Amino acid sequence: MVEELVQDAFVEFDRVQKSYDGETLVVKDLNLRIAKGEFVTMLGPSGSGKTTCLMMLAGFETATSGEIRLDGRPINNIPPHKRGIGMVFQNYALFPHMTVGENLSFPLEVRGMGREARAEKVRAALDMVQMGDFINRRPAQLSGGQQQRIALARALVFEPELVLMDEPLGALDKQLREHMQFEIKHLHERLGITVVYVTHDQAEALTMSDRVAVFNNGVIQQLASPEDLYERPENSFVAQFIGENNKLEGTVEGYEDDLVLVRLADGAITRANPVKCGDPGSATLISIRPERVWLEGETNANTTEAEVLELIYLGDHLRCRLRVHGNEDFIVKVPNSAGHRPLVVGERTRVSWNAQDARALDPL
Amino acid sequence: MTKELPADPHVAVVATAGGVEDGPLTMADGTSLKSAMARAQFRARLRAFLLVLPLLAFVVITFIMPIGELLKRSVYSPNFHDNMPNLVAWFAKHPPGTEPDESAYAALVADLRLLKKTKKAGLVGTRVNYELPGSRSLFTKGARKAKKLEPPYREALLKLDPKWGDPALWQVMRAAASPYTMNFYLAALDLKRDPSGKIVPVEENRRIYKMLFARTLALSLLITFLTLILAYPIAHLLATLPLSKSNLLMILVLLPFWTSLLVRTTSWMVLLQSQGVINDALVALGIIGDDGRIQMMYNKTGTVIAMTHILLPFMVLPLYSVMRTINPSYVRAARNLGATSWTAFRRIYFPQTVPGIGAGALLVFILAVGYYITPALVGGSDGTLISNLIAFHIQKSLNWSLAAALAALLLTGILILYWLYDKLVGIDNLKLG
Numbered sequence: 036m037v038e039e040l041v042q043d044a045f046v047e048f049d050r051v052q053k054s055y056d057g058e059t060l061v062v063k064d065l066n067l068r069i070a071k072g073e074f075v076t077m078l079g080p081s082g083s084g085k086t087t088c089l090m091m092l093a094g095f096e097t098a099t100s101g102e103i104r105l106d107g108r109p110i111n112n113i114p115p116h117k118r119g120i121g122m123v124f125q126n127y128a129l130f131p132h133m134t135v136g137e138n139l140s141f142p143l144e145v146r147g148m149g150r151e152a153r154a155e156k157v158r159a160a161l162d163m164v165q166m167g168d169f170i171n172r173r174p175a176q177l178s179g180g181q182q183q184r185i186a187l188a189r190a191l192v193f194e195p196e197l198v199l200m201d202e203p204l205g206a207l208d209k210q211l212r213e214h215m216q217f218e219i220k221h222l223h224e225r226l227g228i229t230v231v232y233v234t235h236d237q238a239e240a241l242t243m244s245d246r247v248a249v250f251n252n253g254v255i256q257q258l259a260s261p262e263d264l265y266e267r268p269e270n271s272f273v274a275q276f277i278g279e280n281n282k283l284e285g286t287v288e289g290y291e292d293d294l295v296l297v298r299l300a301d302g303a304i305t306r307a308n309p310v311k312c313g314d315p316g317s318a319t320l321i322s323i324r325p326e327r328v329w330l331e332g333e334t335n336a337n338t339t340e341a342e343v344l345e346l347i348y349l350g351d352h353l354r355c356r357l358r359v360h361g362n363e364d365f366i367v368k369v370p371n372s373a374g375h376r377p378l379v380v381g382e383r384t385r386v387s388w389n390a391q392d393a394r395a396l397d398p399l
Numbered sequence: 400m401t402k403e404l405p406a407d408p409h410v411a412v413v414a415t416a417g418g419v420e421d422g423p424l425t426m427a428d429g430t431s432l433k434s435a436m437a438r439a440q441f442r443a444r445l446r447a448f449l450l451v452l453p454l455l456a457f458v459v460i461t462f463i464m465p466i467g468e469l470l471k472r473s474v475y476s477p478n479f480h481d482n483m484p485n486l487v488a489w490f491a492k493h494p495p496g497t498e499p500d501e502s503a504y505a506a507l508v509a510d511l512r513l514l515k516k517t518k519k520a521g522l523v524g525t526r527v528n529y530e531l532p533g534s535r536s537l538f539t540k541g542a543r544k545a546k547k548l549e550p551p552y553r554e555a556l557l558k559l560d561p562k563w564g565d566p567a568l569w570q571v572m573r574a575a576a577s578p579y580t581m582n583f584y585l586a587a588l589d590l591k592r593d594p595s596g597k598i599v600p601v602e603e604n605r606r607i608y609k610m611l612f613a614r615t616l617a618l619s620l621l622i623t624f625l626t627l628i629l630a631y632p633i634a635h636l637l638a639t640l641p642l643s644k645s646n647l648l649m650i651l652v653l654l655p656f657w658t659s660l661l662v663r664t665t666s667w668m669v670l671l672q673s674q675g676v677i678n679d680a681l682v683a684l685g686i687i688g689d690d691g692r693i694q695m696m697y698n699k700t701g702t703v704i705a706m707t708h709i710l711l712p713f714m715v716l717p718l719y720s721v722m723r724t725i726n727p728s729y730v731r732a733a734r735n736l737g738a739t740s741w742t743a744f745r746r747i748y749f750p751q752t753v754p755g756i757g758a759g760a761l762l763v764f765i766l767a768v769g770y771y772i773t774p775a776l777v778g779g780s781d782g783t784l785i786s787n788l789i790a791f792h793i794q795k796s797l798n799w800s801l802a803a804a805l806a807a808l809l810l811t812g813i814l815i816l817y818w819l820y821d822k823l824v825g826i827d828n829l830k831l832g
């Protein structure tokens with residue numbers, strides 16, 4: 036696994052637990068090792084404990100048990116201002132009574148840096164985010180995207196090795212968001228900093244990160260590269276949470292070679308890749324990505340009947356909703372390529388997929 | 400790579416917005432945009448005006464007019480002028496510095512006879528008495544005896560009372576002959592005119608107003624400062640505590656508001672007096688001896704303690720309302736950027752509370768400057784403030800003009816402070832809720 040590849044972790048959560056009220060655990064047994072220079076994203080639904088993890092790392096919350104290490108040193112007892120971690124807050128938290136320049140020079144000032152060196156660093160940091168002309172503005176006089184950049188510049192100006200970002204792009208419109216994703220990624224590559232990023236936008240997580248930690252209920256469901264996460268989800272939650280996904284419920288019938296035979300709800304038997312399923316008789320959920328399914332054409336052991344229920348025209352492809360093995364939400368993406376026969380609603384057709392692409396996972 | 404990315408769209412918007420055509424905008428029918436807008440807004444303005452009209456009328460009738468009347472009284476005192484026509488005419492004919500001759504005394508006697516008839520001798524005497532204590536009876540007696548006086552009037556009057564020949568009296572009468580006078584303002588500043596008309600300080604033992612103004616200012620500043628020191632942590636606690644707990648605390652803060660001011664002040668008397676709870680407790684604990692009871696009342700200490708307590712909510716509320724709006728992430732951000740908690744407080748939290756401090760301080764200070772009941776009850780002679788003297792002149796000495804002059808000076812002082820505050824902090828920085 037990738038986790039073991041991280042030999043000397045720069046940031047390390049070691050069996051960390053966190054409870055706010057002493058009754059429920061918001062973070063349960065968190066183990067996470069992040070290498071130097073890595074861009075790791077915490078992705079998960081609202082309330083899954085992402086911000087809590089960042090706050091523990093930044094020092095604003097204490098772990099109820101377990102240990103957090105930074106560069107090998109336990110930091111549980113180091114106050115926030117001595118941790119030297121840059122942070123971009125969800126609401127930016129730019130000091131409203133200071134100009135952009137004063138905001139940026141604040142972290143340098145409290146470190147006792149001289150006036151001249153400060154001015155130089157502030158200028159460089161502003162140029163880095165292309166905001167050099169705004170040095171004398173107040174935060175209230177900036178647009179959301181501009182504030183976001185200033186917050187980023189402020190988190191970087193004192194050259195921390197680790198930068199935490201809590202949904203920094205949450206308040207931006209789509210276009211600006213994509214633009215800023217580029218810029219953050221670019222800065223990360225250029226400066227070689229370690230970034231822990233929080234988002235609940237999966238596209239953002241997949242495009243920016245080296246690795247993504249998918250959170251749910253205070254537990255990391257899977258920690259993997261974006262590609263692995265999408266192509267090889269290890270459990271049903273991840274498969275459901277990342278990208279689009281067709282699910283077929285069934286029970287394990289038995290194993291054959293390296294495949295599992297699953298009896299589906301309609302009684303049919305299908306072959307799947309046993310990723311996380313139990314002994315014969317136990318329930319399982321088969322997950323198949325829509326783009327791994329084809330209509331008509333080549334047939335194999337998994338080929339089955341389908342009925343077209345709905346067609347949605349999306350330009351470059353057609354989204355086709357089918358009834359497959361009794362499941363009425365089976366989605367197939369049909370490329371809008373030359374020579375493809377037009378489909379009609381109500382028509383009966385065939386669908387097929389490779390047994391390797393049908394991943395038999397734990398039931399939800 | 401970065402250069403190829405599209406420029407920030409927000410920058411582009413700002414740039415084009417700045418580049419709108421220079422000429423005045425016109426509507427489709429050729430009228431200018433400005434006049435079209437003015438027309439469109441006229442109705443809305445009219446309605447807004449009609450809505451505030453009742454309040455405006457109320458304020459004018461109950462506030463602006465009385466204050467105007469008061470200010471007028473401080474410079475306008477017509478009793479002498481209206482009731483002593485002969486002497487006023489004589490003063491008008493003879494320039495200041497002229498020795499009062501027989502014609503002057505004749506005019507005076509004629510006026511005294513007139514006073515007897517109009518029964519206004521007391522009023523005129525009081526007017527002169529303001530500036531020359533002890534002369535009221537001169538006029539009442541003079542008016543009573545005026546009928547029997549025979550020429551030469553000078554000798555006759557001097558025989559009646561030698562004070563009639565006092566140059567100081569004549570000087571006061573000359574001043575009082577004009578209905579308009581600045582003498583009340585002079586008196587309010589412990590000044591007077593000497594016989595030659597020069598402005599000089601009054602005798603040492605009669606100077607009280609300046610000292611009282613200074614004391615009022617000093618005590619008000621002290622009280623403002625004390626309320627700030629006490630209210631700041633409470634307001635902070637209120638603003639950061641979870642709502643259920645902060646509500647309870649808020650009730651405790653507001654509790655004094657629900658009790659009568661008089662009850663609160665008297666309860667302080669129960670606590671502070673030399674046979675009171677605090678002294679008894681200290682004696683019982685053996686910290687002080689029975690003969691060493693601390694005088695905490697009928698002096699400045701009493702005034703300061705009681706007023707600080709009474710005015711505390713006026714500081715807590717504006718502070719709280721400002722602090723509640725300060726997002727805790729600012730302090731977190733500061734800590735994260737490397738600031739100790741003290742630096743984060745000083746540089747980030749405190750500056751953001753300044754509007755609340757300004758509002759609270761201004762409120763408490765202005766209330767303290769005009770406070771009246773509490774210092775009257777617990778202040779003794781040492782802890783009274785200028786407003787107690789204003790009340791004295793309105794209720795006891797009936798020198799309304801002097802009271803008005805004192806009040807006007809107080810008002811001016813407050814307006815100056817207000818102006819200073821605007822210069823230093825900015826009024827638009829004020830936040831009352």
Ligand SMILES: Nc1ncnc2c1ncn2[C@@H]1O[C@H](COP(=O)(O)OP(=O)(O)OP(=O)(O)O)[C@@H](O)[C@H]1O
Pocket residue numbers: 055056061079080081082083084085086087088235
């Ligand atoms: N200060 C707090 N006191 C008590 N409970 C809290 C506190 N902060 C967060 N929680 C609870 O902890 C859980 C996790 O919260 P957290 O803020 O970490 O979620 P998140 O993953 O960041 O969610 P989002 O995507 O909405 O920001 C939530 O159930 C939340 O109610």
Ligand SMILES: [Mg+2]
Pocket residue numbers: 085086087201
């Ligand atoms: Mg969050």
